[in-house]
Amino acid sequence: MSDFFQMSDIFMFQLPRKIIFGNGAIKKIGEEAAAMFPGQSRALLITDKGVLGAGLTDEATASLKKSGFEVIVFDEVTPDPPFTLVDKCLALARKEKIGVILGIGGGSSIDTAKIVSCMAPYQDGIDAYLGINKVQRPGLPKIFVPTTAGTGSELSHTFVLTDDRVNDKVTSYSPFAFSDISIIDPTLTLSMPAKVTAESGMDAFSHALESFLTVRANPLSDTLSMRGIEVISKNIRKAYTKGTHSLDARYAMCFGVCMGTMAIRSSGIGAVHATCYPPAMKYHLTHGMAISIMMPYVMEYNLPSNLEKYAAIASAMGENGANLSTRAAAMTSVDAVRQLAADLGIPSRLRDVGAKQEDFPEFAKTVVKRYAHHVANNPRNLTEQDILKIFQSAW
Numbered sequence: 001m002s003d004f005f006q007m008s009d010i011f012m013f014q015l016p017r018k019i020i021f022g023n024g025a026i027k028k029i030g031e032e033a034a035a036m037f038p039g040q041s042r043a044l045l046i047t048d049k050g051v052l053g054a055g056l057t058d059e060a061t062a063s064l065k066k067s068g069f070e071v072i073v074f075d076e077v078t079p080d081p082p083f084t085l086v087d088k089c090l091a092l093a094r095k096e097k098i099g100v101i102l103g104i105g106g107g108s109s110i111d112t113a114k115i116v117s118c119m120a121p122y123q124d125g126i127d128a129y130l131g132i133n134k135v136q137r138p139g140l141p142k143i144f145v146p147t148t149a150g151t152g153s154e155l156s157h158t159f160v161l162t163d164d165r166v167n168d169k170v171t172s173y174s175p176f177a178f179s180d181i182s183i184i185d186p187t188l189t190l191s192m193p194a195k196v197t198a199e200s201g202m203d204a205f206s207h208a209l210e211s212f213l214t215v216r217a218n219p220l221s222d223t224l225s226m227r228g229i230e231v232i233s234k235n236i237r238k239a240y241t242k243g244t245h246s247l248d249a250r251y252a253m254c255f256g257v258c259m260g261t262m263a264i265r266s267s268g269i270g271a272v273h274a275t276c277y278p279p280a281m282k283y284h285l286t287h288g289m290a291i292s293i294m295m296p297y298v299m300e301y302n303l304p305s306n307l308e309k310y311a312a313i314a315s316a317m318g319e320n321g322a323n324l325s326t327r328a329a330a331m332t333s334v335d336a337v338r339q340l341a342a343d344l345g346i347p348s349r350l351r352d353v354g355a356k357q358e359d360f361p362e363f364a365k366t367v368v369k370r371y372a373h374h375v376a377n378n379p380r381n382l383t384e385q386d387i388l389k390i391f392q393s394a395w
């Protein structure tokens with residue numbers, strides 16, 4: 001790979017304190033927690049009923065108990081956790097005098113664990129913790145364990161909640177929301193359903209892809225992004241088609257998720273994410289499905305911004321561009337992403353998921369207003385009119 005960056009670039013990188021990765025890594029949770037949090041003996045396990053019922057928390061609980069922890073369970077997490085749910089979980093954490101917060105599950109369980117950890121030792125209401133860098137002091141020690149490969153919430157400092165007073169999603173982040181320990185055990189992701197594997201996998205792929213193209217992309221993020229693009233595109237079909245018989249592909253997917261998630265910690269995301277939110281909200285699409293639909297159309301728009309990087313994406317995805325011009329090789333990356341989504345059974349157009357063209361002007365306004373930070377980070381400048389055109393081309 002040639003170098004795409006300026007040597008004068010200043011970049012920064014933030015991560016959890018400790019990451020433990022590998023098949024069976026969950027068995028280490030007790031000894032790691034005892035070593036990292038001396039004096040603590042009461043853990044609150046935050047999860048949902050599906051994850052608990054499937055036995056995915058059993059090994060963690062056994063390991064913690066063996067190391068002297070008492071484990072109290074909160075299993076009521078729902079998607080896009082509402083404030084009322086956070087309040088309930090918080091009340092339990094305080095009543096039980098919890099010392100360690102443990103989030104096991106998908107992004108919603110981990111995001112609930114983040115906010116509960118931040119709020120538990122203090123008395124402020126939730127509004128004091130919402131937004132960018134509003135959490136300004138450490139909360140309770142926390143451990144995150146994903147049972148899906150996709151959101152990367154276990155390695156991020158972002159938490160997405162639903163303000164059920166106004167029925168709106170609120171995205172917040174703070175360095176104090178990073179975990180102390182993230183345990184990524186691919187065996188826990190084996191039972192992910194095919195649809196979730198496909199959609200959350202495409203979200204993870206978009207993190208690797210977008211982070212490679214943003215204006216903040218840098219030597220460190222480029223290295224992680226490239227590896228993420230390569231590993232996810234090579235393994236996602238097998239993880240999708242072979243289900244529980246694909247530990248090697250699941251392992252690779254978990255690793256690819258790490259690469260993409262780490263990369264966006266440094267270089268951020270762009271217009272694929274900015275444009276996915278309004279249709280996802282309006283038509284009740286999963287984040288991964290909305291991402292997958294918008295990605296090729298945003299790629300087409302952004303393509304002239306960096307042909308060499310697009311050609312590198314195509315190459316990482318296994319496309320042979322040896323006899324092609326740089327522009328032609330770059331174009332094959334868009335086709336490769338379209339083919340990937342098609343192989344995973346994900347619709348390719350907004351009309352396929354019930355979108356109406358008359359909604360698009362409002363969507364474009366929302367993108368400019370609410371996701372200006374992602375728009376500013378996009379590799380090609382975007383006006384409201386440009387965004388409208390992208391929605392129309394995706395229809």
Ligand SMILES: [Fe+2]
Binds near residue numbers: 203204207273287
């Ligand atoms: Fe995403």
